[in-house]
Amino acid sequence: MIVKNALKRAYYALVRAELPPGARLTLGYIVHTEAVWDADTFTRLLGFCRAYRALTGVGAICALMTGVNPLVRQGMARHGVDGAEYRDRVGRLAEEARLGYHGHFWFRREDVGRPEAAIMWNNYLRTAVEEQFAADLEWFAASGVSHHGIYVGGWWFVNRDVHRLLITRGFIADYSCSKSPWFQNQYYHRLMLDHTIRCGEPFRVAAGDRSLLCIQNLIGCHQTPFPQDFVRNLTALMDPAYREMVGVVNAHDFDLDSDHTLACLEYLAGTGRVTFADADGLVREGGARALREVPA
């Protein structure tokens, strides 16, 4: 790592990493919120959300695994956090960020921890997703917590059935799609290829007379001391013909590198070509730029 960083330092001293000419970015931040049952993770997340708002002037999105998700239940049990305490933490988080829904599914609830039973696009059982989705939404309703119609898939898992569930239940935006190979899912990958969706291009998926806005997760953010890495990685994904991008960057709550992330965002703010947007701003800007509607 020391050698790698030294090489990068030398590289970036010689090569200036800049967004391509004309590139502009409307950028949000989404945290896959999986571990607020851990007090340290929760405290760090609150701190990050406050610092993010102070830096950008807008709030981040925290997409939440619910209090009935089996992985969360495991974490709660290990850390002695009951349902009321979990809801209380969620409530405090809602004061600092816009909440959303983050779904992780298994073939059966008792399968948590078994990777061969984790539901993804090539290991999939529809009824299991429907059951757990319904239980999660019931938790939101019973807890008085709003997901604000925001969704991002755990393990980036989304497919046609999930889209139809989201659309049927009135969700507004999904942040599970990405052109980055690190955050790709095969369903969205094929959908975006079939419809030539470019990096940073919002679009809609439709079922019946309703649709869902899809805003891309651009790349991850950010765990190196070099903000130039962000610019370099994003530039590599960009389509030269599509320069005015809308998207989010992400981290999990448990691996959030607050210092490097904020430094990177500060660097981006300094370029004068990045506008930070909260959930409403992303939907507004994304909705205006979503020129394509594809069937779910």
Next chain:
Amino acid sequence: MARSGAGYVIEELDPADPRATDEMTRVINAAFGSAVEWDHVRAMADSQSLVAPTLYLGARCGGELVGLTLFISHDLLYNGEIVSAFQVSTACTVAAHQNRRVFFSICERAKELLKARGADLLFTFPLVTRPIFLGPLGFRDGGGYVKLNIKAVPGLFHRCFRPVRDDEALLLEDVYCQNDRQLVRLRQQVSGREIVVFAADGNVVWGKVARRTVAGLPVRLFSVGGLVVNYPHRLRRFIADLIRAHHVQVVQVVAHQSAPILTLFRGWRAAPAVDALAVFDLNRRTALGDRFNFMIGLKDDY
């Protein structure tokens, strides 16, 4: 119960009944010359299907159990739905009653029972009995298996992987998939910790490490029972990580010839020593061009 033409009574047996399990164990051991205990039989047959239990069907002559076949319940996956499929397994008849169509009678009765219960299909990997399955029992030839040995040798390792283009996606749609969640548990019931699961970056593989001798040298080989590829462009690195994690020199992949994951690899060869698939439709219509993302871990003798 049903009476077969030759005077045998075909009867469903209860795996929770100690008398029945004693009888079944006796027949298995008499037919195969083995000394297995019921716990082992139950472990390899109790698939904990979400849909239907394994069927134990026997043939009696004069009240004595003389033949047995297990129909192991598998929850195959097809476009996110369960396809209820029963694997014909542990077919045995005591010597005095062989060549009297006992096995045939049991299978015909199984077809009736399972179809009435809503099962979708039967499948098996017959060797000696293949002519019976493809002949009088009316199974369809489902095609053979292929094999690839991925060697952890510089220069050879990379050749086993086909580069995945940026414009490719691997989505198992309209493909019959083995249920690795079910299979791992089933195989662990028999083989315990021998069955290992390795997961990284969204891909999952399970199997067992075997020791072989190649050119007089000891080799550790990972026999892949199942492989779930969600990130095809990370597959090569994933297998490399598997090799490092389990200190193996070879990763052996044996898959059905129609398996879509074959497209991710290079250098497949026919595996004639692996018994080919045979399929019988009950309540579901399969067709010649259907694809089966099956690997060796689905076989009951894995």
